[in-house]
Amino acid sequence: MTDTSSFSTLTSKLPPQASPDESTSLLRKPPSVMTDTEEPWYRQWLSEIWLLTRASIPVILAYTLQNSLQTVSVLIVGRLSPEALATAAFSYMFAMATAWLVALGGTTALDTLASSSFTGSQNKHDLGILLQRGIIILSAFYAIIAVLWWFSEPIFRAMGQEEFICVESAKFLRILIPGGLGYVWFETMKKYLQAQEIHRPGTYVLLITSPLSALLNYLLIHKAGMGLYGAPLATGIAYWCSFLLLAAYATFVQGKACWGGLDLRRACAHIWPFARLALLGFIHVGTEWWAFEIVALAAGRLGTISLAAQSVIMTADQIINTIPFGLGVAASARLGNLLGAKRARDAERAAHCAAILSAILGALILTVLMSTKDVFGRIFNDDERVVELVSEVMPYVALFQIADGLNGSCGGALRGMGRQWVGALVNLISYYGGALPAGIYLAFHGWGLAGLWIGQCVALYLVGALEWVIVGSSNWEKEVKRALDRLEDGGMGAHVEDAVGEV
Known part of the structure; x- marks a missing residue:
């Protein structure tokens, strides 16, 4: 039988002056999901539009900066030769049509599950489990794409591409494989924070790593003498820096409350609903x-x-x-x-x-x-x-x-x-x-x-x-x-x- 101290602990999670009933949540809700029923309907609609506007602006800026990592890389490579330009552009296009879909499409499972968990779960640490589950499942999906990249040369020939594209793009993508995992993990961490209505850190991080990527591309391609193959290495380093900086933000600034520690046993359980949505x-x-x-x-x-x-x-x-x-x-x-x-x-x-x-x-x-x-x-x-x-x-x-x-x-x-x-x-x-x-x-x-x-x-x-x-x-x-x-x-x-x- 539950004693009174455990009941006090439970009710302490509720808003002030609230008593639990059959419809009461165990977690305190963020202010944006509290309802103000006294507002006129038109003010509620305008408030919602304004809230969505404020939430979407940093997300839009983050995706714009993310795209700039590849765009700048192509521009810097383009100064080597037309063939290098064509190879880099084709390689990034193929990456976007394959692996980046794991990051941008697969993480929509977190859009569905993590955001609902944040306000609907009785345990706030469930969100941290979903983050771990997302990293595990999406990494497995990415591994399949990595194999595709490694053996992409005959695929490009079957697509009717020029021989230099077939050979050099395959090498380009092999070098990009480690960095691509950083892209997937970065996007997963972003969704973990966005589920908590923390939208800006992705933009902050990319404001640092976007110019860093441009500098690394220039140094590796033109100064270190790596040529075309300096581009995927520089871009991959920038993706991993983005993930590590975002993880540091969640650890030391905002977002740690829902973590709860590493629990691979729970993260590896019930994987099918997540994998299906991803x-x-x-x-x-x-x-x-x-x-x-x-x-x-x-x-x-x-x-x-x-x-x-x-x-x-x-x-x-x-x-x-x-x-x-x-x-x-x-x-x-x-x-x-x-x-x-x-x-x-x-x-x-x-x-x-x-x-x-x-x-x-x-x-x-x-x-x-x-x-x-x-x-x-x-x-x-x-x-x-x-x-x-x-x-x-x-x-x-x-x-x-x-x-x-x-x-x-x-x-x-x-x-x-x-x-x-x-x-x-x-x-x-x-x-x-x-x-x-x-x-x-x-x-x-x-x-x-x-x-x-x-x-x-x-x-x-x-x-x-x-x-x-x-x-x-x-x-x-x-x-x-x-x-x-x-x-x-x-x-x-x-x-x-x-x-x-x-x-």
């Missing part, structure tokens, strides 16, 4: 990224000018895409927190506020792109034919920014709800079932590069609209129950009601 997240994010890579390969068959214009547009789009993707990550963590706190109505409002905010940001980007379409290409290339083609295609790129925003925010909402499979299915149907075949057909039947982007535009509007309808028609009370069930399936302890009842 795999579905990989497919969800990957189906969109792979579609854009297919467009890039198709553009290469349209001629040199089309390929150059496509490179300009894709480089710009990769930078712009950090905005909807970052907002989606913030929305995932926010919804997970609210579902774990059993605030179904607030979670529904947060999902719609994220969609509205993404549409607003998309409209702003659309305006900027349309107003600069005639000169945009000159930022990258002075060839009048390239500039003119970029201007011709840019309206389609600008038009899908609203849809891309909805895709990012609603996709993030689905990941926060643990429904990665829905986003993956929508992507497969929209991109591969219709838009890609139609775009490729148009491209080679008189429309050229514009035809490819018309296909992408159609796909993104299909994805954005379908995902918003799916999110909007969700039963949020059921989503709360599913969030708590996922915690139980992952060995995160009994429901709050059960625990209170035992006391």
